[in-house]
Amino acid sequence: MRRLVRNWNCRLLFNAKSGQEIVRHAGTHQEAKISADPKDKKAVEVDKNGYGAKHCMSLVEKYDYENYLCTLLLPRELRRAAFALRAFNVEVSRSVSGHQIEPQIAKMRLKFWHDSIDKCFEPDSQRSYVEDQPVLRELKHTVGSRKLNKVYLRRLVTARERPPTHAFESIRELEEYTEQTFSSLLLLLLEVGGVRDLNADHAASHLGKAQGIATLLRSIPLAGRQQAPCIPLEVLVSHGVSQERIIRSKSNDKGVEDCIFDVASAANTHLKLARQLHDKVPPQVRKIFLSAVATDSYLERLRRANFLLTHKSCVGRDTLLPARLFWKSLFNRF
Known part of the structure; x- marks a missing residue:
């Protein structure tokens, strides 16, 4: 399908017009x-x-x-x-x-x-x-x-x-980074749609932060020790957890679970704020925010896995995501 x-x-x-054929050779960049x-x-x-x-x-x-x-x-x-x-x-x-x-x-x-x-x-x-x-x-x-x-x-x-080995000091700094990366892309997509709307911009800002934080959480098991975990230092200190414990992410580690919960909660808060603006976002560009569906799906799977980043449901693809996206798209919702 x-x-x-x-x-x-x-x-x-x-x-493509009739009589024209475009072919890409596998494994090459030849046109x-x-x-x-x-x-x-x-x-x-x-x-x-x-x-x-x-x-x-x-x-x-x-x-x-x-x-x-x-x-x-x-x-x-x-x-x-x-x-x-x-x-x-x-x-x-x-x-x-x-x-x-x-x-x-x-x-x-x-x-x-x-x-x-x-x-x-x-x-x-x-x-x-x-x-x-x-x-x-x-x-x-x-x-x-x-x-x-x-x-x-x-x-x-x-x-x-920003050096990948440089840790975030606070959740606020983490949010600023995700706004510069993920939110900026959503704002560009809004410009592609020809919409300049304050509510749409606010929704893009919140959704970008939510998507960015969730993406960084997902990258922790994959990146290993090549980069600092996205868990801010203020969160690690408050729960007495080291970066090494976050990278190992063992089950039944209450301190690591609390750290992941704090950061995931920040992402979930921004996701809710973005969805609260749904009815104020112009209908013609609502599909630009379909990434909210994937973000929500990951955060829910993480919650069910007791915030264990290495759980099999959190490191693999969501097989139901295409159906969820199509259903939301059908009703023009995110």
Whole structure:
């Protein structure tokens, strides 16, 4: 069923003209020529745009599966731009994540993405490396067709300059980080939808914090000792728990359970605040907030597992998530 939905959405996303075929070779970044006159610049541009859109879609599916499902359910006119923004966010996140990335290399990668934002806003940047990078090419297309705030894009990059081994001092600092990363992306998606509404912005801010905190909690068992756990130091001190105990996350550890509960409660509070604004959010952009469904699902599974991060129900995918998302989308709710 998911494969059928994906194929249907691919046809809606690309809307290729008859006689044109876009093929991506497995395991390569090579672009195939369309079955048209190669001298036709317009046809070549269609080929490039088609490849970039498919590349962004595949990138989000591989590294951000839950948001991939959410983006598939967006209206057709928002889908391509949404995949471009989410793919850009994935690339920025991957620049600093990994077990063998040195700090200097991470800084150079972030510098590349930061400078690329300015390139995408320049009218003559099609002659630069932006044209050769599929994610940047799609981002430039989005910037050229929508009015996006460059500040939000820059926040996606600058927020990740924070060293992964640097612990959060307080829950407030954790919330500020998730607002810069996750909330900024939601605010960009609202701009793609052409909506500038105070209530929608507030909902995006709260939902971004909830989604960000839940995502960081989920990353603790996967990251191990390569990065500091997202549990703030003030929470660890109040319960007398070390970071090592959080990483080990053994069952029946009351102190660790209390720490995870405090942080998960902060995420749940922001999720409730976002949903309280549901009726005040313009109906045409409510599907942008479908990530609330996945966040709520994880927090509920974590609660049932007694806040054990390594429980099998918390480290695997939610098999019922596609059905939940479709049901919420059907009634235009989040």
